[in-house]
Amino acid sequence: MQPEANNKPAVVLLSGGLDSSTCLALARERGFRCFALSFAYGQRHVQELAAARRVAQALGVERHLILELDLRPIGGSALTADIPVPKDRPVEDMSHGVPVTYVPARNTLFLSLAVAWAETLEATDIFIGVNALDYSGYPDCRPEFIAAFQEVANQGTRLGAELGGRFTIHTPLIRLSKAEIVAQGLRLGLDYGLTHSCYDPTPAGLACGRCDSCLLRRKGFAEAGSRDPLPYAE
Amino acid sequence: MQPEANNKPAVVLLSGGLDSSTCLALARERGFRCFALSFAYGQRHVQELAAARRVAQALGVERHLILELDLRPIGGSALTADIPVPKDRPVEDMSHGVPVTYVPARNTLFLSLAVAWAETLEATDIFIGVNALDYSGYPDCRPEFIAAFQEVANQGTRLGAELGGRFTIHTPLIRLSKAEIVAQGLRLGLDYGLTHSCYDPTPAGLACGRCDSCLLRRKGFAEAGSRDPLPYAE
Numbered sequence: 001m002q003p004e005a006n007n008k009p010a011v012v013l014l015s016g017g018l019d020s021s022t023c024l025a026l027a028r029e030r031g032f033r034c035f036a037l038s039f040a041y042g043q044r045h046v047q048e049l050a051a052a053r054r055v056a057q058a059l060g061v062e063r064h065l066i067l068e069l070d071l072r073p074i075g076g077s078a079l080t081a082d083i084p085v086p087k088d089r090p091v092e093d094m095s096h097g098v099p100v101t102y103v104p105a106r107n108t109l110f111l112s113l114a115v116a117w118a119e120t121l122e123a124t125d126i127f128i129g130v131n132a133l134d135y136s137g138y139p140d141c142r143p144e145f146i147a148a149f150q151e152v153a154n155q156g157t158r159l160g161a162e163l164g165g166r167f168t169i170h171t172p173l174i175r176l177s178k179a180e181i182v183a184q185g186l187r188l189g190l191d192y193g194l195t196h197s198c199y200d201p202t203p204a205g206l207a208c209g210r211c212d213s214c215l216l217r218r219k220g221f222a223e224a225g226s227r228d229p230l231p232y233a234e
Numbered sequence: 235m236q237p238e239a240n241n242k243p244a245v246v247l248l249s250g251g252l253d254s255s256t257c258l259a260l261a262r263e264r265g266f267r268c269f270a271l272s273f274a275y276g277q278r279h280v281q282e283l284a285a286a287r288r289v290a291q292a293l294g295v296e297r298h299l300i301l302e303l304d305l306r307p308i309g310g311s312a313l314t315a316d317i318p319v320p321k322d323r324p325v326e327d328m329s330h331g332v333p334v335t336y337v338p339a340r341n342t343l344f345l346s347l348a349v350a351w352a353e354t355l356e357a358t359d360i361f362i363g364v365n366a367l368d369y370s371g372y373p374d375c376r377p378e379f380i381a382a383f384q385e386v387a388n389q390g391t392r393l394g395a396e397l398g399g400r401f402t403i404h405t406p407l408i409r410l411s412k413a414e415i416v417a418q419g420l421r422l423g424l425d426y427g428l429t430h431s432c433y434d435p436t437p438a439g440l441a442c443g444r445c446d447s448c449l450l451r452r453k454g455f456a457e458a459g460s461r462d463p464l465p466y467a468e
Contacts (some may be wrong), residue, residue: 022239069303074347105350112346113308116339120310128292139395148389151382156342161373 006031009062010125010170013113014038016051017197018217019173022185023057023129026172029188035121036064037114041103042080043073047205051196058194067113077103077197085200087210091219092194094212099138101199101212107140108149115167124159127170133177146171178220186226193229205234240265243296244359244404245348248272250285251431252451253407256419257363258293260406263422267335269355270298271348275337276306277313281439292428301347311337312433319434321444325453333372335433335446340373342383349387349401358393361404366435367411380405412454420460427463440467 008107010032026167027034038052051073059066075081078100080185085101107130112125130141139145146169151169158166173181185192197217198207209232221228248254261268272286282321283300290298307438309315312334319335364375373379376404380403387401388394394401407415419426431451432441441448443466453460 065307067304067307070301071350073299073301074351074354075351102296102392103348103350104353105387105391108386109343109346109350112339112343116305116310116337116343117308119338120308141391142388142389142395145386145389145395148382148385152342152379153339155376155379155382157339158336158373159274160377161376 009033009123011118012127014052016048019057019129021195025188027127034061036061038066040068048196054194061145113114122198124165124167131173179223182220182224202233209234243267243357245269245352246361249280255289255429259422259424261361268295270295272300276304277452282430288428329334353393358399358401365407365425413457416454416458436467
């Protein structure tokens with residue numbers, strides 16, 4: 001990757017998964033100085049944070065901040081409460097309704113923290129790897145939500161309301177299929193072996209291969225005509 | 235206090251200060267079943283959390299949740315970073331510009347967590363004690379911000395986007411002076427001796443009497459013609 005320099009700072013939400021890692025690679029390609037932000041929120045797949053560290057290092061971010069915010073007391077999701085992660089769902093079903101892996105208001109929360117950090121960095125660019133196509137069940141991955149949040153960022157910060165900054169929430173993946181996302185990352189030389197997508201990894205840390213996230217990822221690689229470098233339990 | 239029952243659940247943001255405690259008393263008066271939410275965010279005046287506990291207990295909330303979220307790695311505020319808290323500022327100056335005690339995007343963040351909890355409680359009512367009059371320097375206390383955030387709550391949650399819930403962010407104090415806020419609390423029998431407002435308490439936990447928050451509070455009690463039950467260092 002040879003990023004063009006635009007020298008602007010940007011906060012990039014980075015879970016360590018396929019989408020957010022690709023999103024970071026795209027932000028870098030556009031020449032932003034990237035400040036990666038991850039969260040230890042009590043997710044059962046905490047392995048993703050090790051992946052976020054690997055990806056942040058491989059892509060040369062300016063800084064990688066991991067904030068701790070335990071969402072388990074709030075509950076309401078298979079990712080943070082004692083609710084089973086669904087397995088072997090047909091991919092067609094994933095685009096209907098909100099799945100139990102939905103974490104209440106998660107992207108609102110993560111974007112709030114991204115805006116808070118952006119403000120101290122005097123940055124008005126934020127990248128988030130949401131995707132409305134493959135997995136439309138998450139309400140906080142839709143363009144309407146992103147537009148509403150951008151208004152909140154402009155109204156609710158000193159940088160927006162007093163200093164005249166205009167925030168841009170960049171969503172470079174929002175209209176892409178998983179196969180197109182994989183193709184973008186491969187074009188930019190991203191090593192997907194560094195990433196982690198599984199919601200319910202084995203005790204040894206292997207991807208289960210059967211949760212929604214694994215199934216979508218495998219379908220994406222298959223449709224992109226590429227081999228997923230990750231090993232799977234099944 | 236004899237609250238009318240409307241039996242609806244509401245999440246009430248409660249710092250333990252004068253405004254949020256009054257806001258809780260008003261939510262109770264309107265008959266809501268109140269779920270109080272506080273944050274340990276690395277604030278230097280962590281004493282306010284003990285006040286929040288006292289107030290939550292005195293006002294009989296259904297539940298009081300204190301979430302931990304250390305904002306110190308983000309910094310940018312005199313309340314969470316090593317920046318001195320201003321003292322002895324004329325009250326007139328407080329309504330111009332954003333003070334150094336502004337915490338980047340704090341209300342966005344706190345409202346995000348309120349919405350997340352509300353979603354798991356199936357509540358669409360949220361109370362926040364913001365005030366745009368006495369202290370207009372905080373961008374995230376203005377009606378424009380609250381309106382923008384309400385849209386985010388409706389767009390970014392399962393409850394709003396899929397189940398047709400309409401969130402209401404109640405701001406019963408937004409147009410009141412500090413004296414009017416005090417008068418409301420006294421009318422409802424709130425014991426302000428339980429609350430804590432100071433940004434920079436002494437090591438023994440006494441209110442300094444000279445930070446913006448203490449000065450506004452003292453002025454409010456004076457104008458309401460009432461005695462502040464709190465002891466002050468100066």
